[in-house]
Amino acid sequence: MRGAVRRISVSVAACVALVAAVAPVRAEDPARPAPRAQAPSGPCALAGPPDSGARYFEGVPTPGNFARSTGTVRAYTVFVDFPDAPATVTPRERYAEFFPAVSDYFARASYGRLDYRPMPRFSWIRMSKPLASYGIGRGVPFSPGYAALTAEVARAVRAEADPGAYDLLNVLVTPNAGPDALETVLSVTYSGGTFDFGRGAVPFAGSFVWSRQTGDSPWRVLAHENGHAFGLPDLYLDGGGGTTAGHWDLMDEDWGPANDLMAWHKWKLGWLGADQAVCADAPGTREFTLRPLSVPGGTKLVTVPLDGERALTLEARTKSALDAAVCRPGVLVAGVGTRVAAGEGPVRVRDATPGSAGCFRDPNVNAALSDAAYQPGQTFTDRAHGIAVQVLGVDAAGDYRVRVARGAQAVASLPPASEPLPSASVPTTPVPTTPVPSLAAPSERLPQQAAAGDGFREALERLRQAVCAQWWAARLPGCGR
Numbered sequence: 001m002r003g004a005v006r007r008i009s010v011s012v013a014a015c016v017a018l019v020a021a022v023a024p025v026r027a028e029d030p031a032r033p034a035p036r037a038q039a040p041s042g043p044c045a046l047a048g049p050p051d052s053g054a055r056y057f058e059g060v061p062t063p064g065n066f067a068r069s070t071g072t073v074r075a076y077t078v079f080v081d082f083p084d085a086p087a088t089v090t091p092r093e094r095y096a097e098f099f100p101a102v103s104d105y106f107a108r109a110s111y112g113r114l115d116y117r118p119m120p121r122f123s124w125i126r127m128s129k130p131l132a133s134y135g136i137g138r139g140v141p142f143s144p145g146y147a148a149l150t151a152e153v154a155r156a157v158r159a160e161a162d163p164g165a166y167d168l169l170n171v172l173v174t175p176n177a178g179p180d181a182l183e184t185v186l187s188v189t190y191s192g193g194t195f196d197f198g199r200g201a202v203p204f205a206g207s208f209v210w211s212r213q214t215g216d217s218p219w220r221v222l223a224h225e226n227g228h229a230f231g232l233p234d235l236y237l238d239g240g241g242g243t244t245a246g247h248w249d250l251m252d253e254d255w256g257p258a259n260d261l262m263a264w265h266k267w268k269l270g271w272l273g274a275d276q277a278v279c280a281d282a283p284g285t286r287e288f289t290l291r292p293l294s295v296p297g298g299t300k301l302v303t304v305p306l307d308g309e310r311a312l313t314l315e316a317r318t319k320s321a322l323d324a325a326v327c328r329p330g331v332l333v334a335g336v337g338t339r340v341a342a343g344e345g346p347v348r349v350r351d352a353t354p355g356s357a358g359c360f361r362d363p364n365v366n367a368a369l370s371d372a373a374y375q376p377g378q379t380f381t382d383r384a385h386g387i388a389v390q391v392l393g394v395d396a397a398g399d400y401r402v403r404v405a406r407g408a409q410a411v412a413s414l415p416p417a418s419e420p421l422p423s424a425s426v427p428t429t430p431v432p433t434t435p436v437p438s439l440a441a442p443s444e445r446l447p448q449q450a451a452a453g454d455g456f457r458e459a460l461e462r463l464r465q466a467v468c469a470q471w472w473a474a475r476l477p478g479c480g481r
C-alpha cells in the first residue's frame with residue numbers, strides 16, 4: 001500500500017508492562033521557556049474510551065502516561081548495533097540523519113511549544129547476541145525481544161544516565177541491521193507503561209528506528225514514532241487497507257515530502273492556545289476565520305461535535321515548508337472518532353473532489369486525497385447530522401472565512417456561499433509527469449512505486465494507485481474512491 005503501511009502500532013505499543021505509571025519529577029530548564037501550553041478542554045474535548053490509558057486514541061486530553069509533548073522534552077538518544085551487524089557508520093553520522101531536522105520540525109509544528117532536545121550518547125552499544133536471537137519483527141510485543149534489547153541498553157548506560165531525567169528514549173539501530181525499509185519497516189514505538197532501568201520503574205516511551213526510509217525527508221520516521229510516544233495513533237488502515245487522511249498528517253503518511261500534523265493533533269498535543277481551538281457546538285449559524293496552520297497565530301481549529309465521540313474538524317492548509325505536498329490549498333474537513341482504534345481510520349478526510357485523480361504526484365503521497373481541501377464557494381454538507389460548512393473566501397491576510405450551520409433549519413436557510421475564486425487565482429502545484437507503469441507486468445517491482453511497500457501485495461497496490469492517478473484512468477474499474 002502507500003508508504004505508511006508498515007508501522008507497528010496500537011496492539012504492540014500497549015505491550016509494555018503496565019505497572020502503576022507515576023509521572024516522574026523532571027528537571028526543567030528555565031532558560032528557554034516555551035509559550036504556555038494549553039491542555040484541551042471544553043465541550044469539544046471528546047474523550048477516548050474509558051480504558052484507553054495505554055492505547056492510542058484521538059481522545060483529548062491525552063491520558064497522562066504518555067511522554068509529554070510541550071515544554072522542554074528530553075529524548076535520550078542511543079545507538080545500537082549487533083555482533084552480526086556491526087555499525088558501518090559512526091553514531092554522529094546516524095544521528096545526522098535525524099537531527100536537527102526532528103527538533104526543528106517539532107519546534108515549527110508546535111509554534112515553539114515543544115522544545116525537543118535529543119540528548120545523544122555518541123557511541124554504539126553492541127548487543128550481546130546476534131539480531132535474530134531477539135526475535136525482532138513486525139507486530140511483535142515488547143517482551144521478550146524488545147525488553148531484552150532495552151535491558152541491555154539500560155545496563156550499558158546505567159553508570160552515566162538517569163532514565164528518570166528523560167521524557168522518552170530513542171534507539172537508533174545501525175541501518176545495516178535487519179531488512180531494508182524497501183522490504184519491511186520495523187520501526188516501532190512502545191509507550192504507556194513503565195520500565196525498570198535499574199533504579200526502579202520509570203514511565204517508558206521508547207521509539208526504535210531501523211533501516212532507512214527513502215524519499216525526500218527520511219528523518220520523518222522518527223518524528224512519526226515520537227508522535228506515538230506523545231500518544232498519537234496511526235491514521236493509515238491496518239493490513240494494507242489504505243489511507244484515510246493521506247498526506248495531511250504525519251501519522252498517516254510519513255514518507256515522501258514533509259507534512260504537518262492536523263489541527264486536531266496540534267490541539268491534542270497542547271500546541272494551540274486557548275483561543276486557537278473553537279468549538280461550534282451551538283445550533284444556528286456562525287462564521288469563523290481560520291488562519292492556515294503554516295502561519296503562527298489565529299484560529300487553527302474549528303471543531304463541530306457530532307456526539308460524545310465523533311466530530312468534524314475544520315482547518316486551513318496551504319503549501320509551506322511543513323506542507324510541501326499541498327497543491328490545492330483550502331479548508332480541510334475531516335471526521336474524527338475518538339473511540340476508533342488506531343489503524344481503523346480514527347481520522348477520515350472528507351474529499352472535496354471525490355473521484356478526482358488529485359493534484360500531487362509522488363510515490364509516497366496518496367494523490368486522490370491531495371486535492372481534498374474545500375475552496376471558496378464550496379460547501380460541505382453532512383445531512384445525517386444537519387451540518388453544513390461553507391467556505392466563504394480568503395481575506396487579504398490569507399485567512400479563510402467559513403460559515404458553519406448546525407441543525408436542519410440553519411442548513412436549509414443558508415445563503416449561497418461566496419463567489420468561487422477565479423481559477424487563475426487558485427494556486428496549484430505543477431504536477432510532475434509520472435511514467436505510466438505497465439499494467440501487463442504487475443509483479444515487477446518498481447523501485448519508486450514500491451519504495452515503501454511491504455512485499456508483493458503492497459507493490460501491486462502502489463501500481464494500482466499509480467495507474468489510477470493518471471487522468472485517463474479515472475473511470476477504470478478499481479480506480480474509484
Ligand SMILES: [Zn+2]
Pocket residue numbers: 007008009224225228233234
Ligand atoms: Zn505509527
